[in-house]
Amino acid sequence: MSVHNFHNILFLICLITLGLIHVHPINAQPLSFLVDSVEYVWPTDATNQISSTFGETRSAHLHAGLDIRTWGQEGYKVFATRDGIIYRIGTGPHGYGNVLYMKHNDGSYSVYAHLNRFEPNLQAYTDSIRIQDYSFVMNEVIEEDSLFYEKGEVIAFTGSSGVGPPHLHFEIRNKDNEPVNPLLTNLTVRDNLPPVFRQLGIEFLNPINLKNEGFEIKNARRDGRNYEFGEITVNQPVGLSVNLHDRANNTPNAYAVYTLTLVHQSDTLYHSSVDQFSYAEGRHMFLDRSYQILAETRRAFQRLYKVNGNKLPIYRKLKNRGVLALDEGKYPLQIIASDIFGNETKAAVTLNVNGSNKIDNITDVPTYPAPGEISKPFTLNQKEVLFDNSVPMLASSEPISFSISRISDEIRFRSNSSIEKRLSPGIKQVFSTPNQQLWIEFPKEALYDSLNLHLDISRIGDEIHFNFSPDRLPIEGEVYFNYILPDELKDNEHLGLFSVDKFRNRTYFMWATNKDGMIRSPLREISSLVIMEDKTSPWVGKPHLEKNLAGNYVIRVPAVDRDTGIDYQASNITVNGKRGIIEYDPDRNSLFYYIPGYVPENQNQVEIEVFDGMGNRTSKTESFTF
Incomplete structure (x- = not known):
């Protein structure tokens, strides 16, 4: 057994021995990924550093894999981490962008996303499908074609499709297509740094029905190697949440922690461990995080209690659902955070309870608050576009x-x-x-x-x-x-x-x-x-002849809409009367005319028709000499 896997198992055994983990069959770890008979090669030659880890907060879901740094560049090799066949191919401007799904002989999967392009033979295969109807977007299950790659073979090249900046998103999924923490395998990064506490959220709950009635935020103070939140006085039940992050060596990025534990003296009130979840539960991130704080501050506060509707399989121990509904008195609490390599940090807080708020055997913690004061309407009289790819934290609409x-x-x-x-x-x-x-x-x-x-x-x-x-x-x-x-x-x-x-x-x-x-x-x-x-038509710039990273000629057409974005699927570009695949890069605000093997003629006429989200149209004709 590898040293990394041995340390993982030893760490888990220690937690179980201390009573911090109560393992149930429904939450059992995917042990087939923890033995030496299943090993992965690192999926790229870019770096051995990650910019994001498993289970982090995203705009509409939990992060399902690792983001691997590529130095802000595109075009590094992407390797098959194990023998397998290409199960599914996807292309498009949003989400995973250009993505490959590999299926391995034990029924598990690996996923490689935000790619610039696929390896030449696989790219030709993909283009042969897309050119049939000139469609940019593709989502095809091709398991029956049995396109096999050996472990370590190049399958693609890193990029920034779907979302920037450039990086490789890598996932491991079990046979049920549920994402599993890749760092539970032999894959590893250098990390001997403990997590960092930033803030504590105190969410006030109605003493009768436990509906959320608001929150306060308290900053952490460093206390040697650990942290201190001081004393907090409350006169009603509360749920705690924490804003914190993990760190790793030689990288500036902040990561999600692996385990969180809330302890009162020797009594464990809450314990979670982020090993796996299903995509059906990915949006339950909004329940594991405090969505009220997330919406208002855009900061992810992980709850140390569990509300109704939350079906994530990450909770190993819950007493009273983690809600602090206590008798009058002072309660010294300790919050323990650790990463997957066993680096640990503790934060202390004393809860001073005024009056008796004791509730035993809590089984129901409402998800939603009661209606509050109705906001006055407002006018939208200023339309300054913000092309920062920001998205609403609780929605999945377009980032315009x-x-x-x-x-x-x-x-x-x-x-x-x-x-x-x-x-x-x-x-x-x-x-x-x-x-x-x-x-x-x-x-x-x-x-x-x-x-x-x-x-x-x-x-x-x-x-x-x-x-x-x-x-x-x-x-x-x-x-x-x-x-x-x-x-x-x-x-x-x-x-x-x-x-x-x-x-x-x-x-x-x-x-x-x-x-x-x-x-x-x-x-x-x-x-x-x-x-x-919205009656304003898109702005369309002058077309430019370029070569992409694969060395193929493409024609780039800058296109910007300040209100409702570019409808790339309705837009069209022809060159000398010939259609092409119209690709769209929202980060570059550009449409691309692409045909496999395209070579410009001496004289070229480009017909451009661009639509925005409301159907406003801009058309123009440009010529260039090659």
């Missing part, structure tokens, strides 16, 4: 955003209606206005928990505002927004739907449909919305 400004109290608005309803999980239901102008369909799997939801609808000019309370709520599955436009706006095809982030004064285009006088869109969160107009 611009700043907004709140209106003053003096500005009058017309309120169409206010509605409030109690919604329940496991039941198909509709949240609607009395006149049925608005209805939001909630499938039975949409909610994590019961929700009392309030909505205020108002109109300022041609802008229609939908202000929810509570706001910025995670949901389990999509809900479906439907709104019948007022008669005077029904023919305005330039109206679009935007998600509102009031904390950062930004909106995010939702790529909704506007058809037959109705706005429709799936929603991946409960957030305030606004319908507003």
Whole structure:
């Protein structure tokens, strides 16, 4: 057995012996990945350093693998980490970008994402499929073709597709296609540095129903090798959460920790260990993290208690679900964080409880808070584009955003209606206005928990505002927004739907449909919305002839839209009347004309047609000599 695996197992045995881990079959570790008979080679020749690790916070899910540094460059070799066949190929401008899925003889998988391109034979295979309909986006399961690669063979080259900056995203998945922490295998990085505590979140819970009533944040103080949060006085039940990170040698990056433990004297109240999870549970990150703090601060505070609906298999010990509902008195608490290599840090906090708040045998901790004070509507009168690839922390809409400004109290608005309803999980239901102008369909799997939801609808000019309370709520599955436009706006095809982030004064285009006088869109969160107009066509620059990293000629066309982004699938470029595959790089704000083996003629005419998310169109013709 390798030294790294031996240390992992010894560390786990110590935790079990101390009573910090209660192992249950449902949470059993994937032991087949911890023996020497299953070994992996490092997946790239770029570096042996990681910029992100398993289980970190992402915009809409838990991070499912390792991000390996590539020095801010593209084109390093990517290796098959084990013998296997190519199971699935994907290409596209978002998510994993250009990605390969390999299947190994034991039924497990390895995944390689954000690639610049595939190795030449595999790239030719991929292009032969895409050229049939000139489609940029591809997602094909090709297991039956049995494209086999031996361990250590080059399968691709690193890039930045899907999301920048350049790096390699690498995953290991078990036979059920569930991501497993790659550092549970023989793969390792140099790390003898302990985690770092930054802040403690105190989430106040209603003493009767345990609904969240707000939070406070307390900064950590260094105390030798460990940390101190001092004394905190409360007069109601609380749940704690921590903002912390791990470190590794020779890299500036911050990582997620591997285990978290909350102890009162010799009593373990909470313990978690991030070994694996399923993709069906990936969005439960919003429940493991404090989504209220995440939405407001964009900082990931990991909860030391568990709310309803959270099905992540990472919790090894929970007493009273981790909620601190205690008798009057002072309680010295210790929070222990460790990385996967056994480096450990402790933080101390004393909870001073005023009055008795003791609740025994807590089994129900509501996911959602009660409706609060309804926010005043605001006008979106400033459209300064922010091309920073930021995305709403609780949504999966396109990263096109611009700043907004709140209106003053003096500005009058017309309120169409206010509605409030109690919604329940496991039941198909509709949240609607009395006149049925608005209805939001909630499938039975949409909610994590019961929700009392309030909505205020108002109109300022041609802008229609939908202000929810509570706001910025995670949901389990999509809900479906439907709104019948007022008669005077029904023919305005330039109206679009935007998600509102009031904390950062930004909106995010939702790529909704506007058809037959109705706005429709799936929603991946409960957030305030606004319908507003976009009549501005995209800006399109002069085409440039370039070579990509594979040495193939491509034509790059700069394209920017300040409101609703580029609709790359509707856009088109022809050269001398010939179609090509139109690829899109949102980080470079560019469309690319690509044909395998393309060589320009002496005289070339480029016809360009670019659409934005609302269908506004820009067309132009340019010529160049080769």
